[in-house]
Amino acid sequence: MDPKSVESLLGGCSGVHFSGFHLDDTEKKSSTISDSNRFQKQPFVIGVSGGAASGKTTVCDMIIEQLHDQRVVLVNQTSFYRTLNDEELVHAHGYNFDHPDAFDTEKLIACMEDLRNWKSVDIPNYDFKSHKNVSRPRKVNPSDVIILEGILVFHEPRIRESLNMKIFVDSDADVCLARRIQRDTIEMGRDIKTILDQKYADIIIPRGGDNHVAIDLIVQHIRTKLGQHDLCKIYPNFFVIHSTFQIRGMHTLIRDTDTSTHDFIFYADRLIRLVVEHGLGHLPFKEKQVITPTGSVYTGVEFCKRLCGVSVIRSGESMENALRACCKGIKIGKILIHREGDNGQQLIYHNLPTDISERHVLLLDPILGTGNSAVHAISLLMSKGVPETNIIFLNLISAPQGVHVVCKTFPRVTIVTSEIESRLNEEFRVVPGMGEFGDRYFGTDAC
Known part of the structure; x- marks a missing residue:
């Protein structure tokens, strides 16, 4: 499916945005899912990517707010940064944290696979000052909707294939970020020019969280895919x-x-x-x-x-x-x-x-x-x-x-x-x- 700009399909942004306020009760759920959930379809998995400060987090928060009658869990790719060894710590100021090698991708894939199969997982608690996993991991229970947010979530083919919907949050800053990543990777002898290539996205959201029309369209599509009652659709x-x-x-x-x-x-x-x-x-x-x-x-x-x-x-x-x-x-x-x-x-x-x-x-x-x-x-x-x-x-x-x-x-x-x-x-x-x-x-x- 070719990428489609939601804005080009629907026009400008809507007016004042009213959304339901929902406190996600995922942490209150038991790690054992009842048998009534096991014969349901797998959770609806959404990938949200885009450059730094493009509005990814805002878009995720708005989707979660509007899906107030569904259990939603958010997984951040930044939780899966690799722990730096002693030599890497010495040169941490020059370490490229925007490169795929900076992440423990195998662990991320394993966690996402467990969530898709209605299994609870432990998400690492990564400390950005010490560049290590600290304290106890965060326990996350499976939910109807799983949102995976991160700058490089579309880079790994196995992750892309597991996503039901791929959203790219676009902004002017993305151009600069993409150029910086390409520069760094070329200097390191790696060719990953398509890390932030929008061709992997199903939907491109211009203006990030300011595009309420795009968010509304996405939420309606999610509701339809979840098979809610026809009247709600x-x-x-x-x-x-x-x-x-x-x-x-x-x-x-x-x-x-x-x-x-x-x-x-x-x-x-x-x-x-x-x-x-x-x-x-x-x-x-x-x-x-x-x-x-x-x-x-x-x-x-x-x-x-x-x-x-x-x-x-x-x-x-x-x-x-x-x-x-x-x-x-x-x-x-x-x-x-x-x-x-x-x-x-x-x-x-x-x-x-x-x-x-x-x-x-x-x-x-x-x-x-x-x-x-x-x-x-x-x-x-x-x-x-x-x-x-x-x-x-x-x-x-x-x-x-x-x-x-x-x-x-x-x-x-x-x-x-x-x-x-x-x-x-x-x-x-x-x-x-x-x-x-x-x-x-x-x-x-x-x-």
């Missing part, structure tokens, strides 16, 4: 939280007709909390530095403070406690929509914060069925001045029909759910569903 604004046996177990309990009201509330609250926390991860954020009790500086993030919730009465009110637990003192508005006849909808009542147009809104309704109620609610919010991009719709289960309706009508509204249902029945109820959620949650199903 079709609608980039639709997200399903990563399913685990624990989540499936809680869904089993709240869907069971024999589950008591007390247990239904307990497990529904746990699921709602997960959906709310995932939804909060889609809010825009900025970097913030704080001073820790040890007097050290910690660089973290700060989410937007102009936030409110809006619950669709009455089922949506079941989600308010979880939202308050995550966002202390948050304002919450109400919308009442009445169902009429052949699935018609009528807006009956609303009470919203007066400054709602200046806030990001978390719209709460546990069931997305036909999508009509959601369309009414979102339309009301937008009529009050809320930008479409500032609305995040949170629910527990979504019927495909409702997802199509909402996503097509409001393609810039973010939707987060915990499971996708099979269909709607002739009475417009979701199947398999969990019954009238409000009645079961508030204990009025026997009335």
